[in-house]
Each structure stands twice: as C-alpha cells, then as structure tokens.
Amino acid sequence: MIAQEFIDNHFSKNKVLTLCSIARSSYYYRPSEGKRGRKPYAKAVDKSGQVVDNETVVKYVRQLFDHPFVDYGYYKTYIYLHKKKQLKISKHLVYQLMKSHQLLRSQYVNSSKKSKRNWVKDLLPQVEIAFCYLEFDIKFVWVAGQNRNMQVLTVLDVYSRWNISHYISYSIKYQDVINLFERIFEHMIIPEKMYVRCDNGAQFIAEMVQKYFKGKQVVQEFTKPATPQQNSHIDRVAGAIVSFYHGKRCLSEV
Structure with a gap:
C-alpha cells in the first residue's frame, strides 16, 4: 500500500489519507477474531460481579414458576432474571438451563393453564x-x-335469556366467582349435564374456579381468544345491564 509507505516515512497521516482519498475509519479498522456480535455470557454474574452457579439460576426459575399466575417462556424468564434478580446472563443460557431441567412451557405442564x-x-x-x-x-x-x-359479574341462562344473578364490586376475585355460583346452585337443581361458558379472564381461568366446577360435575368451557361472538349472549345482556346503570346514574353516589 503506497499510502502506508509515506506514513512509515513520517509523513502526516491526515495529509496522506486525504490525498489518497482514504477514509480514516477504513485506515484504522482492524477485523476482530471469531464470530460477529457480542459474546454471550458463559455464566451468570450478579451485580457485584460474582459468578452465580447454574443450580442457583434454576432455583430462581423454579421459585418464579411456583407463583399461581406465572406462565413464562424462556425469554420472559430471562427478563425476570435480568431485572428482578439483577443477573448478567444471556437468554441462550436461560434457554439451555430451562430445557435441560424440563422447565420450558412445552415441557413444564403445570405452568401452562391453556393446556x-x-x-x-x-x-x-x-x-x-x-x-x-x-x-x-x-x-x-x-x-x-x-x-x-x-x-359487574353477570350470570345468564342461555335458553331463557334470564339474568340469573349478578355481583357488583370494585374488585372481583376468583373467590367471588365461586361464591356467586355457590349462591346460585343453592336455589336450583343442577341438571345431569350442565355447561358454563366464559372468556379467559384471570378470575375464570383460576385453578380454584376450574376445580370448583369439576367438583360440581359442571363442564366449564372457554371461548377462544379474540372471538367474543362465542360468548355473544352474555355480552349483549351484560352490556344492557351496564347501560341501565349508566342511564339511571344509580352508582354516581356510591
């Protein structure tokens, strides 16, 4: 390279690069060895720089999955470890650890309520x-x-379109759903084959609610996501109830 010869002879680098129309970034560029991109963390490291062994990371993941409403894949688990546990760890390592310990959603059956x-x-x-x-x-x-x-939690009989009962509160938990149906079943004879249909709200998919209906020999059906037409009867009636309250303004002073 002619430009390099002039530079080696103590000519000004800037003048030589300008006369030869060579960008400074091209001259100073040095290719790095190995694969491109940031190297993944081979091990997990805490905020103090101490290495965290794989068994501890797996223990953190198991503790996370012990919570009743956690259904995480490897990427959300990686975010949890990074933000909550303040670990420097690659998502690739999280995936490998979860896979080897049967903690992925396809393998960890207890974490997936959809199944x-x-x-x-x-x-x-x-x-x-x-x-x-x-x-x-x-x-x-x-x-x-x-x-x-x-x-407003409303229960509707599909055949007669009767509003069987409803429950109003600032916050409705899964136990409130069970209590409302318990009051309903006290005043009716449960048919030999009975179905209840609902969407995928957190109160409805709760394990205790599903166990309650199974204990009553009642089949609980869930509508598929983004298909409100599968629950159209209750949507129409519950919407009318809400419109009634809005129109009467009977809750304005609660």
Whole structure:
C-alpha cells in the first residue's frame, strides 16, 4: 500500500489519507477474531460481579414458576432474571438451563393453564332446556362519584335469556366467582349435564374456579381468544345491564 509507505516515512497521516482519498475509519479498522456480535455470557454474574452457579439460576426459575399466575417462556424468564434478580446472563443460557431441567412451557405442564382449558366447540351453545347452559362475564361501570370503575359479574341462562344473578364490586376475585355460583346452585337443581361458558379472564381461568366446577360435575368451557361472538349472549345482556346503570346514574353516589 503506497499510502502506508509515506506514513512509515513520517509523513502526516491526515495529509496522506486525504490525498489518497482514504477514509480514516477504513485506515484504522482492524477485523476482530471469531464470530460477529457480542459474546454471550458463559455464566451468570450478579451485580457485584460474582459468578452465580447454574443450580442457583434454576432455583430462581423454579421459585418464579411456583407463583399461581406465572406462565413464562424462556425469554420472559430471562427478563425476570435480568431485572428482578439483577443477573448478567444471556437468554441462550436461560434457554439451555430451562430445557435441560424440563422447565420450558412445552415441557413444564403445570405452568401452562391453556393446556387445562376446555375450549368451546360450537360457535353458539346448543340448548334444549332451561338452566343447562349458563354464560358469565365481567363488565365495567364508571362510578362518577368515586372517579373509578366498578365491576359487574353477570350470570345468564342461555335458553331463557334470564339474568340469573349478578355481583357488583370494585374488585372481583376468583373467590367471588365461586361464591356467586355457590349462591346460585343453592336455589336450583343442577341438571345431569350442565355447561358454563366464559372468556379467559384471570378470575375464570383460576385453578380454584376450574376445580370448583369439576367438583360440581359442571363442564366449564372457554371461548377462544379474540372471538367474543362465542360468548355473544352474555355480552349483549351484560352490556344492557351496564347501560341501565349508566342511564339511571344509580352508582354516581356510591
């Protein structure tokens, strides 16, 4: 390279590069060895720089999955370890550890509630008698006096379109769903074959709610995501109830 000869003879680098039309970035560039990109962390490191062994990382993941509403894949688990546990760790290492310890969602059966759900098979429920097929859902009512929303849980008989019962509260938990159906079943005879249909709200997919209906020999069906038409009856009736409360302004002073 002619330019390099002039530079070796103590000519100004800037002048030589300018006269030869060579960019400074090209002249100073030095190729690095190995694969491109940042090297993955071979081990997990805590915020103090101490190496964290793989067994401890796996223990953190198991503790995370012990929470009832956690259904994480490897990437969300990686984010959790990075932000909450403040570990410097690559997502590739997290994946390998979860895979080797049977903690991936496809392998970790207990973490996936979707696999436990009984998805609806018909767009609309097929009913022939009353009180054999119920739908339930939660809607929100704006409370002007409190400047916040109130939740309305409504249970509908699909055959007669009767509003069997509803429960109103600022916060509805899975136990409130169980309590409402417990009051309903106290005043009715459960048919030999009974179905209840709902969406995938956190209160409805809770393990205790699913166990409650199984204990009552009631089949709980879940609508598929982004298909509100599968729960159209309760959506229409619950929407009318919410409109009634809004129109009467009966919750404005609650």
